[in-house]
Amino acid sequence: MKTLQNLIDGQWADSRGEIFLDLVNPATEEVIARHPAGSPEDVETAVAAAIAAQPAWAATPVAERAQRITAWADAVAAHADELVELECREMGKPLGIGRTFLDGAVAGLRAAAEEALSYDFERTVVRPDGARTRILRHPLGATAVITPWNFPVTAVLAAIGPLLASGNTVVVKPSERGPLSVVRLLELADMAPGVVNLVLGDARAGTPLAEHEQIRLVHFTGSVATGKRVGAAAGLRLHRAVLELGGKDPVVVDAGVDPVATARAVAFGAFINTGQICTSMERVYVHCDVAEPFVEALVAAAEGFTVGNGLDDGVMLGPLVDRRQRDLVARHVEDAVHKGAKVRTGGGVPEGKGFFYPPTVLTDVDDSMLVMTEETFGPIAPVVVVDSFEEGLERAARSKYGLAATVYTADPDHIDASARIPAGVTWINQWQGGGPERLYEPAGDSGMGATGARAAFDAATRPASMHIPAATA
Structure with missing residues (x-):
């Protein structure tokens, strides 16, 4: 060795x-x-x-x-x-x-x-x-x-x-x-x-x-x-x-966007690298006008990710880094479920070797839950339905963290308003992006x-x- x-x-x-x-x-x-x-x-x-x-x-x-x-x-x-x-x-x-x-x-x-x-x-x-x-x-x-x-x-x-x-x-x-x-x-x-x-x-x-x-x-x-x-x-x-x-990055999904395409993009931002990215999408605020088809598409996208050893062909999500990290992710999900969240897909530690955890979509979540307030660093997408874009921005800003944020909207005024989210980087209608000119400083913790x-x-x-x-x- x-x-x-x-x-x-x-x-x-x-x-x-x-x-x-x-x-x-x-x-x-x-x-x-x-x-x-x-x-x-x-x-x-x-x-x-x-x-x-x-x-x-x-x-x-x-x-x-x-x-x-x-x-x-x-x-x-x-x-x-x-x-x-x-x-x-x-x-x-x-x-x-x-x-x-x-x-x-x-x-x-x-x-x-x-x-x-x-x-x-x-x-x-x-x-x-x-x-x-x-x-x-x-x-x-x-x-x-x-x-x-x-x-x-x-x-x-x-x-x-x-x-x-x-x-x-x-x-x-x-x-x-x-x-x-x-x-x-x-x-x-x-x-x-x-x-x-x-x-x-x-x-x-x-x-x-x-x-x-x-x-x-x-x-x-x-x-x-x-x-x-x-x-x-x-x-x-x-x-x-x-x-x-750390980060607890929000994503705000406005009315008027394609809910299916946006859900697929959010699934990628929430689950890729098994959620072990500082700028993973860890809080999802979706407008009530598109919430139902968005959540359905998000669940479908989650269930389409292949989980396994990252050395194998076709695997999209590998394991969490170790047992300690998987225990933390599982504890966040269990806390949410205990407080009333609904597991739409995933949400359990699989049997067998390896520190795997499935892509998980949660609804009926609130700010009393760890999965909405503390960095999870796992493949979890907690979804909150909001009544307006303004409410989505307000709730996105309600965090001690301020690393990055993502906003999906077709409204130019809403794009401008997105600058109010306290974050080092805000991506519009995409996750990640920007060239070598990008300049940022994280906010908050x-x-x-x-x-x-x-x-x-x-x-x-x-x-x-x-x-x-x-x-x-």
Whole structure:
């Protein structure tokens, strides 16, 4: 059985900790690898390597840094099938879905390299009297990227491009529930020693990394509770944090839309990756004029998803990542049913091996239920019938979360009104979408720190000005 190692200063090495964790295939419940639980000593060594490598990396011309990043993107693209299979084995994502998101992540990494070539790391403003002000964007130094298990490779690539392109070095700490594909991802990175480092483990690695005095920025994607601790640790040290945390994303379905086509789109947004996406549709508000055909079509779409091992042909939904996650999903459904919700399809833990749960549609739900207030992260679509579009918007905004939202409407005024939903991203008549120009910051408990487009480079650099009088040569 493979025992995973850390990557520190360009060398793969065993952890200095003595505790190891088993990595379990969630479709078969077989142990497929073991990896370190993490240790402060591993983190200290990795951070020291990142600090030592940072001056030379920052002095490397931007074009060369961008070229290295692009070469990494090329290598990831060439090994995409391998990476997607590893993700499937460690967290259950079907191959087709995994490939779609991985291709998007590669495109994002290329876009970050391209953006670096036009970003104003330095510009000069000349005043009428001849005096000059040089505005410089300095890299922060050693940074950390702490990523979740639902998109192991994609989450690393989404965060790391602007950090590296800006001249920072990075210590990556993937989730202990999905490290296998990230190890392979780092094997494909042709960087100078210490520029990109990897430490494995759970909170025994994550906490000392997030709290390290010399980590100047932590880019964290994960739970609200952990994200708040990461943000607090950064604040105490006057360091930066970019936090993308939980979501309970709403979808508002207006009167006048095609209820069948919209239901199919909502089914995809609610169930794909077994609902294990931060921006999954977790609350559905449908106008009473189209509610009946919408719910019928949503149930039919749910029953059309093939559930099974993501390595098998034709499988659309794999397992949940582990027993703990499936127990949480089941508990949310049981709580809803106990409080009066009606299960229209799904709603039970199947027999046999694997942490599977069927696509589930619930009606007669209300805000007393966990499935409407807490992040479920499973293939559950709770549906609320509303009397007006305005009521749908109001209820969509009634959440402590504010990651993303989706609105289906044919009314231009309603499209404009949708901007009132407190969310970092609002999609109209589609789920997902937008190009590299997309810029957002989560609202509420869903996080803080703007990302996307040039905002990611702003976060990765520190502005400074140099004022030069006209008399100076």
